Amino acid sequence: MKLNIRPLLRLIFKRFFGDFSGFVNMCAEHIPSPVNSAATKVGSTYTGTLDNDLGRAMIKCNMNYEHVMVHTTKLYPDQEAISFHVFGRVMCGTLFAGQTVRVLGENYTLSDEEDSRPATVGRLWVSIAR
Template sequence: VKESGIYQDMLNCDQNAQLMVHSSKMYPTEDCTFFQVLARIMSGTLHAGQEVRVLGENYSLVDEEDSRTLQVGRLWIYEARYKVELNRVPAGNWVLIEGIDQCIVKTSTITDVNMNEDVFIFRPLKFNTQSIIKIAVEPVNPSELPKMLDG
């Protein structure tokens, strides 16, 4: 894998290369209607409105079930306590991404839709923490369980 072009592009943080992004955290918006995905762009340039392929933690070359094509919404970068909206963000930057939160559980790998090479995911982050509290939630009407799960 270290001999591949993608590896060299990420090592050099090449903004003109194929897009490779590693998402690591999701932040809820102020009105709690959706999440913004915090990610680091390892190579390539991410544009607002771009079609991307989101590879989940269970994606593999053998089983591509945990893969979806989505359109990026707006992009922001953090500047102290403010967020600055941008149209494009090049390699090497941390970015907040809107519009791709539906299929991400914890972490993901984001690539170009037309990536020709075999793509492997970034190693998922391990959260070695103990639960402080546990809650069981159920709807008043059992028929509304799917509605509750969708949010």
Template sequence: MEKLYDSCATEVESRTYFSPLKGNVLFCSSLFRMMFTLESYAAVYAEMHENSFDPKVLAKCLWGDLYFNADTGGFQKTPPDADQPRSFVQFVLEPIYKVFAHCIGEEKDSSVALQNKVGIYLHKKDYELDAKGLCRKVFAQYFGVGGGLPSFIDMVVKHIANPKENAAAKVEALYAGDQDGAVAADMKSLDHTGYLMLHTVKQFHRPDCRSFDVFGRVMSGTIFRGDRVKILGENYSLDDDEDMAIREVQNLWIYEGRYRVEVSHVPAGNWVLIGGIEGSIKKSRA
């Protein structure tokens, strides 16, 4: 299969930043709670075939103008038949469409037979759910934990630099002060004992919609509840500090979608939601 890929697979141009072949594109549906990358989907196929092939190689054949030839058992750049779909349609989309069709319109016995064929075994009461609920149950088993959540985690770990590795580049792009000074040095080393510096990016309204809380990243130092912090406005400069305010941090949360986990302090490298300082920040977004 490696030779086959070398001869026919779709090449990704170096200037292309996002591509399913690079593993940094995630296919997902929040409605049906499923997600996958080409590599994670290929791993599902490999598991169903007792790992008789390398899923990483198959993944590279699931995108672009490639077609599967059933007679030769390989992939090629030209369709073997006039109505032959591309490999992504044949191996990825059509099986998903078939799951939807069986969950929505087929009889239970037919649906169970298809699910058992691919290793999906549901409880009897699951078949009493509506079509959306049943699809969620099926995809949760088909794609694994959380409907494919490990594929998202793997993508983040592989393609997003950790805070410490990316600190220097982020400081050079965002910080307008002296890049050789002590403050910049603390931010570039992500020193949690250094000067407290935060970069705010957005404001989120509270559940009662009466006030906003500020979301940002701790660039250096550690922020504590009760700290008095200087908020530098857009027009602030070392020569003119008029656009500056001092406010007390009243609340700190780790923001997790619908949930807020209140904490007492947050060290450098982490995102934090801050309460009590929104009055001095004019924009809802940076």
């Protein structure tokens, strides 16, 4: 007998845990929007000065800013382990497929640009959008 177990599991979990929309509602009500939390995020992750145009653009999440700034959260290697897929948050500007960007490493400084290199943006995805 090959039955689809999903409807049964859904019924059991709904009776045991209740309606799952409460979790989604809690996230929507209590987790601040990216615009509202940008100042905190930028203040805790960005090491440069915030008293210039770039700093103000990141705090305001200005999508029309001339430069794009992406905070990389995770790097996922491709199947051949030749390149990476980057999971990150766009702090300001707009990112396009085919755009040339400069990737800054962890040890990058304005005085020593050795830890940076140009790269081309491949495909773009929106992860778990609702």
